[in-house]
Amino acid sequence: MNSQQLELALRQQRLVARSAELRARLGDDLLPCQRLLGRVDEVRRLMEDSWNWLRRHPEVPAGLAIGMALLRPRRALRWAWRWGRRAWLGWQLYQRANRQVQAQGFGRRLPTKR
Secondary structure, X not given: OOHHHHHHHHHHHHHHHHHHHHHHHHHHHHHHHHHHHHHXXXXXXXXXXXXXXXXXXXXXXXXXXXXXXXXXXXXXXXXXXXXXXXXXXXXXXXXXXXXXXXHOOOOOOOOOOO
């Protein structure tokens, strides 16, 4: 092994040791957030399970919408307009965020589930 290869090997070892140290420090710094992040994961899992259930049983929201439209047509229209507008604004916000991610050069679009 020549001296240049030896220097590169030593530098690589120092970098590996430094990255291990930084990972350990990051883990220590994130310990107070661990409980909160666990709760966030639980809520995300619950929402994902709920969404998957609704996708498997589309008759439930459809039946509720039809029942509401038959029993209270004005309220149903008001509700549809209000939530439709919110959904549209949410979609616009999502599209804007995707464009910002692309503009920053991350190259990956935000995930979409189908």
